[in-house]
Every structure is written in C-alpha cells, then in structure tokens.
Amino acid sequence: MRSASLLVALLLALPAMAQGLPEPLTDMPGDAARGRAIITDRMRGLCLLCHAGPFPEERFQGNLAPSLAGAGARWDAAELRLRLMDSRRLNPASIMPSYYRTEGLNRVAPALQGRTILAAQDIEDVVAFLVTLREESP
Amino acid sequence: MKRCLLMLLCCLPAAAQQRRSSFEDMARETQALQRDDATNPAMLWVQEGEALWSGAAGAAGFSCASCHSAAETSMPGVAARYPAWDDARGAPIDLAGRIAQCRAERQGAPPLDRESPGLLALSAYVGLQSRGLPIAPPDDPRLAPAVAEGAALYAERRGQLDLSCAQCHDDNAGRRLGSSTIPQAHPTGYPLYRLEWQGLGSLQRRLRGCMTGVRAEPFRYGAPEYIAIEAFLMRRAAGMAMETPAVRP
Numbered sequence: 001m002r003s004a005s006l007l008v009a010l011l012l013a014l015p016a017m018a019q020g021l022p023e024p025l026t027d028m029p030g031d032a033a034r035g036r037a038i039i040t041d042r043m044r045g046l047c048l049l050c051h052a053g054p055f056p057e058e059r060f061q062g063n064l065a066p067s068l069a070g071a072g073a074r075w076d077a078a079e080l081r082l083r084l085m086d087s088r089r090l091n092p093a094s095i096m097p098s099y100y101r102t103e104g105l106n107r108v109a110p111a112l113q114g115r116t117i118l119a120a121q122d123i124e125d126v127v128a129f130l131v132t133l134r135e136e137s138p
Numbered sequence: 139m140k141r142c143l144l145m146l147l148c149c150l151p152a153a154a155q156q157r158r159s160s161f162e163d164m165a166r167e168t169q170a171l172q173r174d175d176a177t178n179p180a181m182l183w184v185q186e187g188e189a190l191w192s193g194a195a196g197a198a199g200f201s202c203a204s205c206h207s208a209a210e211t212s213m214p215g216v217a218a219r220y221p222a223w224d225d226a227r228g229a230p231i232d233l234a235g236r237i238a239q240c241r242a243e244r245q246g247a248p249p250l251d252r253e254s255p256g257l258l259a260l261s262a263y264v265g266l267q268s269r270g271l272p273i274a275p276p277d278d279p280r281l282a283p284a285v286a287e288g289a290a291l292y293a294e295r296r297g298q299l300d301l302s303c304a305q306c307h308d309d310n311a312g313r314r315l316g317s318s319t320i321p322q323a324h325p326t327g328y329p330l331y332r333l334e335w336q337g338l339g340s341l342q343r344r345l346r347g348c349m350t351g352v353r354a355e356p357f358r359y360g361a362p363e364y365i366a367i368e369a370f371l372m373r374r375a376a377g378m379a380m381e382t383p384a385v386r387p
Contacts (some may be wrong), residue, residue: 025257037387042316048316049315049316050315059317060314060317061315061316062313062314062315062316063314064310064313064314064315077214088300095301095306095309095310097298097299097300097301097304098300104299105294105296105298105300106294106295106297106299106300106354107296107348107354107355108296108297108298108353109297109354109355110353110355111296112298112353115298117298117299129174
C-alpha cells in the first residue's frame with residue numbers, strides 16, 4: 001500500500017478539471033465480489049444510505065444521490081476511483097463523503113482521527129465492482 | 139414583534155417556508171401513539187414529572203409547586219420560549235438546565251443529571267403545559283449571539299463523513315437516507331419518546347445521535363454549543379406548534 005499523504009499530494013497536483021485517477025491504490029487487483037459486499041454494508045460502505053442500485057435483496061435504499069445502476073457505463077475505473085476517494089474535488093458542495101481523505105476534516109470522533117472511511121484495497125474492490133454495473137436501471 | 143417575525147420569515151430559505159413537523163412523515167400507527175395520551179408511552183414520564191412537581195424535596199422541604207403553584211396555571215407557554223437568558227450565569231440556559239438549577243439552588247435537593255429519568259420527567263411535564271402553543275423565542279438581544287453561533291454550528295461540516303446539519307435537514311429534507319425520511323429538524327416535540335431508544339430523550343440526545351451519525355465527536359451534555367443550536371432551531375421553528383411529549387420512530 002502506498003502512503004495516503006503521497007496520494008493526497010497527487011490529488012492536489014491534478015489540474016482542477018481532472019476527471020480521474022488512473023493509478024490503482026494497491027498492487028492487488030480489485031475483487032468485485034468484495035466490492036459489492038462493501039457497498040451493501042451500511043456500516044462500512046454506507047453507499048445505500050444515499051444511493052439506490054441493482055441490489056434486489058436490499059430494502060430501504062436511499063434517494064439522496066443518483067442510482068449506481070449504469071455507473072460503469074458512465075465512468076471508467078479512473079473516474080470512479082476519483083469519485084470515491086474525494087468527490088469534493090469535482091463538486092465542493094457534494095454530500096458524498098470522501099472515502100480516502102483525512103485532511104481538512106472537523107471534529108472527527110477521536111477513535112477515527114487520521115483514518116480513512118475505507119482502506120486502499122476496499123476502494124479498489126468497490127471500483128472493480130462498479131465498473132461491472134453497465135446497465136441503467138429499468 | 140409581528141414585524142420581527144415577518145423579517146425572520148423573509149430571511150429563511152425557500153424550503154423552510156413550508157415548514158412541517160416530522161410528525162407528518164411518520165407512519166399512521168406512530169402518529170396514533172402520539173395523538174392518544176392513553177397510548178403515548180411518554181405519558182409515563184409525564185406522570186412521574188407531575189409527582190416530582192408536587193413532592194417536597196431538599197432540606198427546605200419545598201416542592202416546585204411551593205413556588206410555582208399548579209403547573210397548569212403557571213407553566214403554559216414556558217417551554218415554548220426557551221432557551222432563555224439566565225441572569226445568574228450571564229449565559230443562555232435551556233429548560234432542562236433551568237429545572238436542574240431550581241432543583242439544586244432553590245430546593246437544595248440532590249442535583250438532577252442530564253438525561254436522568256427525573257429531569258426528563260420534569261421537562262416532559264413542564265413541556266406538556268405548552269402543547270399546542272406556538273414556539274415563541276424571546277425577543278431578547280442578549281440571546282442573539284447564541285442564535286448566531288447555533289446557525290454557524292448548523293452550517294458547519296463535521297465528522298469523518300464531513301456533513302453539516304444543513305446539508306441533510308435543509309438541502310435533503312423529505313428524501314430518504316436509507317430507511318429514514320430526513321426531517322426538517324424542528325425541535326417541536328422534546329423531550330420525546332423514540333421507538334428506537336425505547337425511552338424518553340432530550341433534544342440534546344437527538345443532536346448527539348446526528349453528530350455520532352456523521353462520525354463526529356459530540357459535545358458533552360449541557361454544553362453551550364447544544365444550547366446555541368437549540369436557540370437557533372427554536373428561532374427557525376418560531377410559530378410552529380409545540381408537540382411535547384412527541385413520539386418518533
């Protein structure tokens with residue numbers, strides 16, 4: 001795993017309109033099945049609190065955000081990685097949490113300070129799953 | 139006074155002009171629980187509060203009623219105008235803080251801690267006397283800094299999830315966060331019985347829940363920050379009807 005601060009430096013160096021981060025965060029390729037499990041886990045991914053998606057077994061999906069269905073048709077892995085790591089680089093007013101950022105936060109619970117919401121390999125797993133979502137919701 | 143309210147309404151964001159209590163978004167069965175005092179579980183605390191109100195406590199042998207007579211005559215409208223300015227401390231004080239202060243300093247009785255059954259019971263009993271009355275924050279300029287601080291805290295992002303109160307309760311009210319409909323965050327019903335808590339809880343307990351929800355470090359119970367947020371929320375809800383003791387999912 002590469003260091004988070006290096007990545008933050010990398011993010012800062014990107015031109016303002018950069019749309020993606022092509023470099024994977026880890027050397028291990030993402031595991032899509034694990035990624036799906038993270039997305040549907042409301043304590044870990046939290047994704048379904050805000051997003052709906054093609055997860056027929058999951059009740060009570062949120063409607064604060066666009067559906068994840070078709071995300072892999074709209075965006076490539078690099079674009080998805082950036083949106084997960086720090087969607088506020090694209091939209092500073094976004095409510096989507098930055099899953100791989102520790103700087104610039106306020107009053108974080110002591111036990112979580114300095115920790116990202118997801119680990120580097122989790123991000124890769126989620127990206128690996130999202131790219132498989134090629135169909136828009138019916 | 140009327141002009142002040144008008145000015146306030148003009149300053150509010152468009153969404154806040156159609157203000158609604160989250161009572162309206164609750165399931166019909168939960169609404170029925172709140173509507174009927176015979177089924178509202180919060181009424182158990184109210185009964186305990188009534189007993190505490192008239193029971194003597196402390197060395198001097200005073201009850202609340204010794205000074206305030208019957209709550210039905212002395213307390214209507216009181217909960218609707220808190221937080222108020224506390225001359226003794228030179229700071230705003232919330233209703234629970236005032237009750238605890240009367241109890242410790244005037245009755246000389248053992249102190250009631252925040253969220254203790256006794257303080258919740260007395261707050262619910264006093265709050266019930268304002269049920270149906272409009273929220274009416276005092277026109278006291280000394281409260282203005284607290285209202286402003288509350289507004290700033292409401293708009294400030296916090297926690298590992300980096301979300302502000304306003305992002306949920308102004309920008310996304312009415313939408314679904316998982317299984318919950320996001321309410322507009324009006325403090326109309328506190329203390330209230332929450333099914334998830336299986337008990338009565340204060341507004342501060344609710345605010346704590348929202349703060350830990352975004353993975354932020356909550357303020358300690360009784361902190362001036364909570365009183366500031368309450369002062370802001372009460373101003374924002376001015377004119378709405380008090381529901382204490384409400385029921386929420």
